[in-house]
Amino acid sequence: MTDMTDTSSERMMTPELMITGEAVALEVTPASVGLRLLSGLIDYGLYAGSAVLSLATWSTVQQRLSPGMSNAVAVAQISVLILTCTVVIPLTIEVLSRGRSAGRLVTGCRVVRDDGGAIRLRHCLVRTLTAVIEVWLIQGIPAVCSCVVTRRGKRLGDLLAGTYVINERSGAMSVPPLIMPPELAHWAAQTDIRPLPGNLALAGRTFLQRTATLQPDARARLGADLAARILPFVAPTPPAGTHPERFLAAVLCERRDRELTMNLHDRALEERDVLRLGRLPYGVA
Incomplete structure (x- = not known):
C-alpha cells in the first residue's frame, strides 16, 4: 500500500488516502490525540496491573519456597x-x-505503516522499546507532546518506526x-x-446531514451563518432569493464533483504512463 496526500493548490479538498495493492483508494483518518x-x-x-500482580504473586511464592534467596537472584527475577x-x-x-x-x-x-501497510516485527519492536523510555520512564509526557505537534498524531516510537495510528471507525466514507x-x-x-x-x-456538510434533527429557529440561524461564511469563497454570488441551505448544497456538491473530475483525469494520466512504460523499446521483439 502507498499513502497519498494531495497538496496541490488547485485542489479544493486534501484527503488522507491509502492506496491498496488493488489500486483502490481508501480514505483514512489518523486517530485523534484523545483516542x-x-x-x-x-x-x-x-x-x-499485570506487572503488579506478577510481582505480588512472585513475592508470595518466594517467601514460601525460598525464604533465603540472595538479593542478586531476586533482582534478576x-x-x-x-x-x-x-516489553515481551x-x-x-x-x-x-x-x-x-x-x-x-x-x-x-490500529497501527499501520506510513504507506498504509500492516506493521511487521521490526515496527513493533521499535515502538515497544521506545515506549519503555517515553511512556514508562518519563510517564508518557514526550509521547503526548509528540502526538499534539505532529501531523498524524505520532508519538516518538511512531516517528522512529515509520508508523501511525488510524481510526477505523471514522464515518468519513459512510455519510x-x-x-x-x-x-x-x-x-x-x-x-x-x-x-x-x-x-x-465539514461544518457545512455536517449541518446539511443533520437539518432534520434541528429546531426550526436553530436550523435557519445556522444555515444563514454558514452560507454567509462560505459566500466570500464563491464568485459570482448565487441568484437572488436562493435559500441558504440550497446554496450550501450547491457549493459542496460542485466542489465534490470538480474534485472527482480532477481525480479521474489524474488516474487516466497515470494509466497512460503505465502503458507507455510497459511497451518494449523500439527494435526489441
Missing part, C-alpha cells in the same frame, strides 16, 4: 518479570494482532451523499469556487 490517550491508558494500565510485562507482552500482542491491542480494540484504532439542487446546477457549473477551509466545509 490515543484513551487507548494508551487502557493498554498501559493493563500492563502495569524481578527484572525478568518487569521486562516481560513492559506488548510486543507479542502487537505483532500477533497486526497493530491492535486491548485499548485500540475499544477505541477502534449519505449530497445532491445538487436542480435550479442551481447551471450557476454552480460556471462559478469560481476557492478552496474552503477544511473545518468550514
Whole structure:
C-alpha cells in the first residue's frame, strides 16, 4: 500500500488516502490525540496491573519456597518479570494482532505503516522499546507532546518506526451523499469556487446531514451563518432569493464533483504512463 496526500493548490479538498495493492483508494483518518490517550491508558494500565500482580504473586511464592534467596537472584527475577510485562507482552500482542491491542480494540484504532501497510516485527519492536523510555520512564509526557505537534498524531516510537495510528471507525466514507439542487446546477457549473477551509466545509456538510434533527429557529440561524461564511469563497454570488441551505448544497456538491473530475483525469494520466512504460523499446521483439 502507498499513502497519498494531495497538496496541490488547485485542489479544493486534501484527503488522507491509502492506496491498496488493488489500486483502490481508501480514505483514512489518523486517530485523534484523545483516542490515543484513551487507548494508551487502557493498554498501559493493563500492563502495569499485570506487572503488579506478577510481582505480588512472585513475592508470595518466594517467601514460601525460598525464604533465603540472595538479593542478586531476586533482582534478576524481578527484572525478568518487569521486562516481560513492559516489553515481551506488548510486543507479542502487537505483532500477533497486526497493530491492535486491548485499548485500540475499544477505541477502534490500529497501527499501520506510513504507506498504509500492516506493521511487521521490526515496527513493533521499535515502538515497544521506545515506549519503555517515553511512556514508562518519563510517564508518557514526550509521547503526548509528540502526538499534539505532529501531523498524524505520532508519538516518538511512531516517528522512529515509520508508523501511525488510524481510526477505523471514522464515518468519513459512510455519510449519505449530497445532491445538487436542480435550479442551481447551471450557476454552480460556471462559478469560481476557492478552496474552503477544511473545518468550514465539514461544518457545512455536517449541518446539511443533520437539518432534520434541528429546531426550526436553530436550523435557519445556522444555515444563514454558514452560507454567509462560505459566500466570500464563491464568485459570482448565487441568484437572488436562493435559500441558504440550497446554496450550501450547491457549493459542496460542485466542489465534490470538480474534485472527482480532477481525480479521474489524474488516474487516466497515470494509466497512460503505465502503458507507455510497459511497451518494449523500439527494435526489441
